[in-house]
Amino acid sequence: MTTETTSPVAKAGPRAMAWRRRRHSALRFWRQYRTRRAGLLGLAALTLFALLALTAPLTVGSDVTGVTDAPGRPLESPSGAFPLGTDRFGRDLLGLLVWGSRVSLLVGLLAAVLSVAIGALVGITAGHFRGAYATVLMRITDWFLVMPTLVLAVALATVMSRSLSTIVLAIGVTTWPTTARLVRAQTLAVESRPYIERARALGGGHGHIMLRHVLPNVMPLVLAQTTLMISSSILSEATLAFLGMGDPNVVSWGGLLQDAREAGAVSSGDWWYLVPPGIAIAVVALSFTLCGRAVESVLNPRLGVAR
Incomplete structure (x- = not known):
């Protein structure tokens, strides 16, 4: 009478093993990421801004944006009642700064995701199909690259x-063109590997190769590019809002700068109207850049980014 012994690894199904590998990869990524001091500093700053944005309805309330029942006089300098002063309507600038973080961060995140998604789609398909299709896509990409984005x-x-x-x-x-160029180059490198030829020989179609083989290999690059794109998207949103292209019904950091310009804060010396939104935009953009560089250095150690 024999007793069969089965190891826990053998008992685990393929899905459980896949989740275990993902968990180990995530832990290994975090162990390497936390050695990047600049990345940790950026992550701490982003965590603080994210908490402020999420808790804004509880801490400042949505009524802070109203102009009819503003609590202060127009353009009051910083005081105990208003630590950052008031705007031209008498609204508390500290509350507006906290509330505006919701719009600026949300727009920056959504715009970066859309940009990276388009770039990844164009890059993967252009690197996979090649030929006339890739030529047309790359010429369109080159046209967007040479045109001023703003x-x-x-x-x-x-x-x-x-x-x-x-x-x-x-x-x-x-x-999206920068992401498309980077992803296409990575796709060409991945598709030159032997296991791609074996997948084709075994009957793997275009969708199978792109989704099961190419996409997982370009995802680290896409992730790093997303973190870097968020900072530029926030700056672009602030620029468009400053130029008067934003939604006039919402409060954002760029919108606050545009209101300060219309109120003549520069000429009148009302620094509290200009400096806090500008500092917030700069700090968030720098934090995302630090996180993006740290992620990029972890995923691609050959870059040799200083810690």
Whole structure:
């Protein structure tokens, strides 16, 4: 009478083993990421801003954006009642700064995701199919690369309605070429490997190869590019709002700068109207850049980014 012993690894199904590998990969990624001091600093700053944005309805309330029942006088300097002063309508600038983080972060994130999604789709398909299809896509990509991104975004925001979705669309459809170029180069490198030839020989179709083999190998690059694109998307949103292309019904950091310009804060010396939104935009953009560089250095150690 024999007793069969089965190891826990053998008992585990393929799905459980896959989840275990993903969990180990995530832990290994975090162990390497936390050795990047700049990346940890950026992550801490982003966590703080994210908490402020998420808790804004509880801490400042949505009534902070109202102009009819503003609690202060127009353009009050910083005081105990208003730590960052008031705007031209008498609203608390600290509350507006906290509330505006919701719009700026959301628009930056959505625009970056849209931009990277378009770039990844174009890059993977152009690297896989090649031929005339890839040539046409790359020429379109080159055209978007040489055209000024801000000019294209302003043109789209001008002909469409002034809303947050317009800003997201304007930024997303004008900033994808860099991602497309990077993803296409990575796709060409992946498809030159022997296991791709074996997959084709075993009957793997175009969709199988792109989704099961190419996409997992380019995802680290896509992730790093997304973190870097968020910072530029936030800057683009602030620029468009500063130029008057944003939604006038919502409060964002760029919208606060545009209101300060219209109120003549520069000429009158009302620094509290200009400096806090500008610092917030700069700190968030820098934090996303630090996180993106840290992620890029972890996923591609050959870059040798300083810690």
